[in-house]
Amino acid sequence: MNTSRSRGRTWRGAALAVLLTTGALTAAAPDAQGDGARTETPVTSTHPADGVTESVVRVKLPLPRSFGDRPAACDQLSYLRYRSADGPAASADADRILVAQPGILEGAGAFDSVARGTVAKAAAQGRHIEFWALDRRSNCLEDRTGIASGDQHTAVDYYYRAKQVDGRVFGGFVGDNRLGWMAKLGIEQTVRDEYDLLVHELPDQGLRRNKVLCGGHSLGGVVTGYFAAADFDGDPTTLADAGQNQCAGYFALDTTISTSLADLSGSLPDDTDLPDIGLGYAAVQAGLDTGVLPRSLSAPVLLNPETMTLLAIAGLGAVRDADGEADLPAYLPSGINIEATNRFLFSKDAATFLTGSPGVKDFRLTNATVLGALMDDNSVPLAFLQSSVGFFDGGPVTDKSFPAANGGTQPTRLFGVGYKAIPAQPHGPLYTWRDYDRVGDADDPGYRSADGTPFTDAGKEVTDLQELARSLAEQPLDFTEQYFPTKLVTDIQLATSPQVRKLVVHPTGLTANPTLTVLAGDGLLAGRIPADLHPVVAAGYQHLDVLTAAPEQNNGLPEPVSGALSSFARTPR
Known part of the structure; x- marks a missing residue:
């Protein structure tokens, strides 16, 4: 391995993480011992009956006093x-x-989908398991009031026009000047939060050791790696508190259990030609503390709270009236973030992006088509947001050659592997959405790229758009993380620094327990799947599909991810 080149990539990645980023506060809480106040609330969903009960759990576990002022909601953990x-x-x-x-x-x-599928499959085999989907602490900043209204217009009015919902007015998207407490919210606190939550919910360490399976999706595999190698009582000679001894096994969903970002090259554009800025851990931390470096990752295009909220709003439209003609693009207020996002996602080439014509408002789209355009791997040009939910229908389409041309060689996995398409006829027909299980049917037009390559086929479509819409619009805890802590990424990118390296107290913890690795065939590791991990490979899946795939696939077989997880949960320690 070329060490200098690797180090340069690390710093360039840190630089790009910085360049990508552009509640009422309580007094600082006492040091985190927490009163452990706990609430559990049933969740109602329109998901078809599957014998699975869902609830949202919130436990009061305050941050240490050193974090400073923060919203009261951020002194609790949720799942x-x-x-x-x-x-x-x-x-x-x-x-x-x-x-x-x-x-x-x-x-x-x-x-939501993979959790339900895993629990249901285990129950069908006579076993009762649970699936806990964790929210990181920074999700405390999100306000779901508008989405919870169940109406697109009400949600838009709430978030973008300062109109009330149930007597509440949106406090605005949180600026970096109010995120000072997040300057310390890195990998150390993230794994501590998981440990404290497990200890609170399951106080018996022996039970945790024998019943809990620890894992995650994408970056969650890296977080799990740090958890497995961590020591939580400050004494490395006492092992009951070691991360590896809180778990009976590990599971990785389109990721690996590791302490490196190397396997996630499509989750952030970390392989760039940015100059090596040479920032060390202390300099990065000082930048976060002072606000010179932003405390939350965002960008003017899609990756910011204002525009990520649109995913859930689009999900509302697809849940309530999937085939109805959408008015969301026209109803949204104008603004730099929304306009830049619309152009980025709905421009066929660079010229269209620069002029904004034709724009998304010039096309007739159903509500399902709006959501498909935002999330499908043949539309959205960001690999870590891609799922395989079907394809455009109802009118002619053309190649989307912006920001990357179809069929070209990509230096990174950032844009994914699928050919991108876009409606071709503004002010024309109503573009509908062909769901995953209708791709390849007799009435499928079989759209092709200009070079003759089919945009998709039945074997590459795996997620039901309605299920995805429910996950986006109906969950009390968000599908997205609108305020992602910059420090969580920079800590891991600076893994060789003494301040981060010291967190890996028990490195053998990463391999101390059985591990299940499930990879998306067309996901972040496509073309370089590590055979030594003996992974389950879900053919045709994109990065998000390992979470969102429909129970029955186009080949007539059940989706493999929840099956692999339920089988792994059966394996004796």
Whole structure:
């Protein structure tokens, strides 16, 4: 390995993470011992009956006083708890408990489909397991009031026009000047949060050791790696508190259990030609503390709270009236972030992006088509946001050659592997959405790129758009993470620094327990799948599909991810 080149990439990645980023506060809380106040609230969903009960759990576990002022909600940890309706009410009595860390810019709601599928498959085999989808602490800043209204127009009015919902007015998207407490929210606190939550919910260490399976999706695999190697009592000679001894096994969903970002090259554009700025850990931390470096990752295009909220709003439209003609593009207020996002996602080439014509408002689209255009791997040019939910229908399409041309060689996995398409006829037909299980049917037009390559086929479509819409619009904990802590990425990118290296107290913890690795065939590791991990490979899947895939696939078989997880949960220690 070329060490200098690797180090240069690390610093360039840190630089880009910085360049990508552009509640009422309580008094600082006492040092985190927490009163452990706990609430559990049932979640109602339009998901078809599957024998799975869902609830949202919130536990008060305050941050240390050193974090400073923060919203009161940020002194609690939250997760979605999925369990068999016929199973035991107490988590400690379950056969196994899978605890999942989300990926970058991802929240607990993203696990809805795979969590339900895993619990249901285990129940069908006579076992009662639970799936806990964790929210990282920074998700506390999100306000779901507008989405919870269930109406697109109400949600838009709430978030963008300062109109009330149930007597509440949106406090605005949180600026970096109010995120000083997040300057310390890195990998150390993230794994501490998981440990404290597990200890609170399952106080018996022996039970955790035998029943809990620790894992995650994307960046969640790296977080799990640090958790497995961590020591939580400050004494490395006492092992009951070691991360590896809180888990009976590990699971990795389109990721690996490691302490490196190397396997996630498509989750952030970290392989660039940016100059090596040479920042060390202390300089980065000083920049975060002073606000010279932004405390939350965002960008003017899609990756910021204002525009990520649009994903859930689009999900509302698809849930309520999938085939109805959308008015969302026209109803949204104008603004730099929204306009830049619309142009980035709905421009066929650079000229269209620069002029803004034709724009998304010039096309007739159903509500389902709007969501598909925002999330499908043949439309959205960001690999870590891609799922395979079908394809455009109802009118002619053309190649989307912006920001990358179809069929070209990409230096990174940032844009994914699928050819991108876009409606070709403004002011024309109503573009509908062909769902995943209708691709390849007799009435499928079989759209092709200009070079003759089919844009998609039945084997590459795996996620039901309605299920994805429900995960986006109906969950009390968000599908996305609108305020992703910059420090969580820079800590891991600076893994060789003494301040981060010291967190890996028990490096053998990464391999101390059995590991299940499930990879998307067309995901972040496509073309370089590590055979030594003996992974389950979901053919045709994109990065998000390992979480969102429909129970029945186009080949007539059940989706493999939840099957692999439920089987792994059955394996004796």
